[in-house]
Amino acid sequence: MSQTEVTPTLAxxxxxxxxxxxxxxxxxxxxxxxxxxxxxxxxxxGDVEVSVEDGVLTLHGRVRQGSNGHAxxxxxxxxxxxxREPTRYDGERIEAVMRHGVLELRIPKHERAKxxxxxxxxx
Amino acid sequence: xxVHTHPFTDVFRLERELDRVFGRAFGADPARAAQHAxxxxxxxxxxxxxxxxxxxxxxAAIEIAVEDRVLTISAExxxxxxxxxxTRLQERRVGAFRQALQLADDLxxxxxxxxxxxxxxTVRVPKRAEAxxxxxxxxxx
Numbered sequence: 001m002s003q004t005e006v007t008p009t010l011a012x013x014x015x016x017x018x019x020x021x022x023x024x025x026x027x028x029x030x031x032x033x034x035x036x037x038x039x040x041x042x043x044x045x046g047d048v049e050v051s052v053e054d055g056v057l058t059l060h061g062r063v064r065q066g067s068n069g070h071a072x073x074x075x076x077x078x079x080x081x082x083x084r085e086p087t088r089y090d091g092e093r094i095e096a097v098m099r100h101g102v103l104e105l106r107i108p109k110h111e112r113a114k115x116x117x118x119x120x121x122x123x
Numbered sequence: 124x125x126v127h128t129h130p131f132t133d134v135f136r137l138e139r140e141l142d143r144v145f146g147r148a149f150g151a152d153p154a155r156a157a158q159h160a161x162x163x164x165x166x167x168x169x170x171x172x173x174x175x176x177x178x179x180x181x182x183a184a185i186e187i188a189v190e191d192r193v194l195t196i197s198a199e200x201x202x203x204x205x206x207x208x209x210t211r212l213q214e215r216r217v218g219a220f221r222q223a224l225q226l227a228d229d230l231x232x233x234x235x236x237x238x239x240x241x242x243x244x245t246v247r248v249p250k251r252a253e254a255x256x257x258x259x260x261x262x263x264x
Contacts, residue, residue: 026215030208037203039178039215041242101178101242 015071023059023077023103031115034089034107040077045098050105052094055086059103088113162196162222170230170249177220182239187246189232196244197221229254 023038036057040048043061051058061077083089088109095106165172177185177198185198198220203213226232231251238245 024214024216026203026213027211028203028205028208029211030205034211035205035208037179037215039176039242041176041178044241098241100180100182101176 016074017068017071018074018076020076020078023061023079025079025081027081031109033109034083034105036081036105036107038077038079038103038105039101040098040103041101042075043077043098043101043103048096048098048103050094050096050103052083052091052107055083057081057083057105057107061103083107085113170247173224173244173246173248175220175222175244175246176242177239177244178242179215180220180239180242182244185237185239185244187235187237189226189235192226192232193223194226194232194235194246194248195221195223196246198244 023040025036025038028035038059038061040059040061040063042063042065044063047062049058049060057080059077059079059081063075063077065073065075067073090108090110093108095108097104162173162175165174173196175196177200180198180200184201185196188195188197200217200220202217203215226248229250230248231254232248234249236247
């Protein structure tokens with residue numbers, strides 16, 4: 001797991017020591033949607049942000065892990081994913097759930113992008 | 124060091140890293156790389172706090188046992204849920220997680236407490252009362 005220290009943010013009262021991590025993810029596609037799950041251990045649901053802009057999905061989560069005596073230790077999870085065919089997906093109807101430190105996203109496909117089973121008429 | 128890791132821990136960690144590096148390239152079974160989760164040990168004056176990341180694991184599915192002064196943490200990271208979909212990318216580890224730690228003599232195996240929340244397991248192993256008292260005596264002298 002890559003873990004790199006970045007410059008502490010300039011907060012006058014409580015200095016923070018921020019560690020940035022790239023969450024492990026899973027992406028599965030089915031007929032109806034794209035399912036993305038991301039591991040954000042320790043992150044509470046209220047500290048997760050998900051956005052889609054110009055076909056780029058951005059995940060961000062933040063967790064405070066207490067103090068090391070000098071500063072508040074913070075882990076930031078961040079990842080960006082570029083959707084290959086963004087027009088196939090409906091960014092307005094993304095569903096997001098946090099379950100035991102895993103962010104689960106469902107990005108539905110537009111009707112026209114869904115695979116359809118064409119019934120075969122039998123005569 | 125207050126808690127001695129299993130002598131093979133580092134070997135497993137190396138193996139896990141190798142799995143992570145090469146597993147994707149060669150399409151290895153991700154379950155093979157799933158033996159361990161990131162585990163940190165934070166010793167302090169009164170004991171040790173262990174922190175294991177188990178994202179996606181229901182707290183009820185985590186087992187903690189102590190036998191012959193070996194603390195074992197085990198859990199099953201559930202297989203991911205899609206049967207009809209096609210996997211485009213898989214980095215998450217699934218399958219069994221198990222880590223065994225030998226408790227140092229000054230730790231109190233009877234007083235271990237554990238708490239799991241948001242995919243993080245925290246286990247607290249306090250020192251024995253007499254071990255703490257001894258430490259105070261040393262500080263005074």
